[in-house]
Amino acid sequence: MAQLWGGRFQKKTDDLVYEFNASITFDKTFFKEDLEGSRAHVKMLAKQGIITEDDKNAILEGLDSIEKDVDSGKLEITTEYEDIHSFVEANLIDRVGEPGKKLHTGRSRNDQVALDMRLYTRSQVDYTKSQLVNLLNVILRIMKENTTTIMPGFTHLQKAQPITLAHHMGAYFEMFRRDVLRLIDIRERMNYCPLGSGALAGTTYPLDRDFTAKELGFTAPCDNSMDGVSDRDYLIEYLSALSTIMMHLSRFSEEVIIWNSNEYRFVEIDDGFSTGSSIMPQKKNPDIAELVRGKTGRVYGALMSLLTTMKGIPLAYNKDMQEDKELAFDAMRTTNGCIQLFSGMLDTMSFNKDNMYRSSNEGFTNATDVADYLVGKGVAFRDAHGIVGRIVLECIDKKIAIDDMSLDELKAICPAFEEDIYDAISMETCVSKRLTKGACSKTSMEEAIAGYEGFIKSVAD
Numbered sequence: 001m002a003q004l005w006g007g008r009f010q011k012k013t014d015d016l017v018y019e020f021n022a023s024i025t026f027d028k029t030f031f032k033e034d035l036e037g038s039r040a041h042v043k044m045l046a047k048q049g050i051i052t053e054d055d056k057n058a059i060l061e062g063l064d065s066i067e068k069d070v071d072s073g074k075l076e077i078t079t080e081y082e083d084i085h086s087f088v089e090a091n092l093i094d095r096v097g098e099p100g101k102k103l104h105t106g107r108s109r110n111d112q113v114a115l116d117m118r119l120y121t122r123s124q125v126d127y128t129k130s131q132l133v134n135l136l137n138v139i140l141r142i143m144k145e146n147t148t149t150i151m152p153g154f155t156h157l158q159k160a161q162p163i164t165l166a167h168h169m170g171a172y173f174e175m176f177r178r179d180v181l182r183l184i185d186i187r188e189r190m191n192y193c194p195l196g197s198g199a200l201a202g203t204t205y206p207l208d209r210d211f212t213a214k215e216l217g218f219t220a221p222c223d224n225s226m227d228g229v230s231d232r233d234y235l236i237e238y239l240s241a242l243s244t245i246m247m248h249l250s251r252f253s254e255e256v257i258i259w260n261s262n263e264y265r266f267v268e269i270d271d272g273f274s275t276g277s278s279i280m281p282q283k284k285n286p287d288i289a290e291l292v293r294g295k296t297g298r299v300y301g302a303l304m305s306l307l308t309t310m311k312g313i314p315l316a317y318n319k320d321m322q323e324d325k326e327l328a329f330d331a332m333r334t335t336n337g338c339i340q341l342f343s344g345m346l347d348t349m350s351f352n353k354d355n356m357y358r359s360s361n362e363g364f365t366n367a368t369d370v371a372d373y374l375v376g377k378g379v380a381f382r383d384a385h386g387i388v389g390r391i392v393l394e395c396i397d398k399k400i401a402i403d404d405m406s407l408d409e410l411k412a413i414c415p416a417f418e419e420d421i422y423d424a425i426s427m428e429t430c431v432s433k434r435l436t437k438g439a440c441s442k443t444s445m446e447e448a449i450a451g452y453e454g455f456i457k458s459v460a461d
């Protein structure tokens, strides 16, 4: 049991209390960040004349040797220590003696843990962003290859109008682009340094908070020390962004699962990204997509948990805040893993273009275009809508598509039909005539793709 406190206590901590209170099993995650923060702090202490240069050098060397030994496995981070801060400080004192006892001058574990968690989260925000950029690149590649790949677009999961695969993928590009922008935005807002807040009230030492903030890559120190130690908004924002990413991935997964079903057969998931059944030899299951969909709830859970933890906490630090870590770490790991796996699955997935085309040709996806055609021939839209409705009814009865009706049959329903109807309602025409910005035509999508390329360039590191 290695603790940083105890002077005022007359009895040893109960074993169960010690275990309940300890955080080493999970806060070891930010061991590197703890060292980074301590290095900046100690450099600042020396610069301000609070400790000597010799003490600073001894501490820095000690921290380096601890890092080296942990990295090589020579030194193990064990539950003998209450938390990662105690582990580092105790080992430092062990190694360098007296100077090590000065490391914590003008610092509290409250601002220390706030800093460590913020540093760790900031690097995770960057990592999530880079994972998303990889995914955007995969989506963009598929878009470029499929500006004329026709498929049905759905509403209510009913075939609605023909679109292209590029158009469908583009909708996901938009979602993940917003996710990237959200992360950039969060990073900017969170990038303020809590170090130097002390326990809550600031400190009596002449700390240079601007120096440590700059040293650690922050925009500036936090403006209020009480907020500095007790703000977890940044983490809530990040968990919210992760939840939205998972929601997008889950929707996409649902589509992949549907497209991969025996009934649709729009896609073929690569063998490397699917799994089999222990009993049914014919099965090839979309487990990755299902797991991504399933793990979404877990990430939402982390967000709800932290929101709930924070809602009743008076200023400033309270131990409840230790609960900000385990589920948040899990959410970060889960989401980053899901983006990576989903990208791999998407990148290796093949599209059955013939099936997509055939499917778009069935189900009267060109009905709107038949009505538009009649409008072009002078029929009022509402009348045209009714006429096409009757045509569809007849086609359902005869089990044929609108294009399969002869001109005479069409004329019998409405004399405005002419020979050019067939061209006007082909899948190709339905798609290529939708030229408005953001629509499904090749022209519109090529414009979007050019913008997406620029976006990726602007955010890629």
Ligand code: ARG
Residues within 6 Å of the ligand: 023, 027, 083, 109, 110, 113, 317, 319, 321, 322, 323
């Ligand atoms: N393990 C603690 C946490 O994660 C570190 C801060 C401890 N501060 C305190 N006053 N007990 O929040």
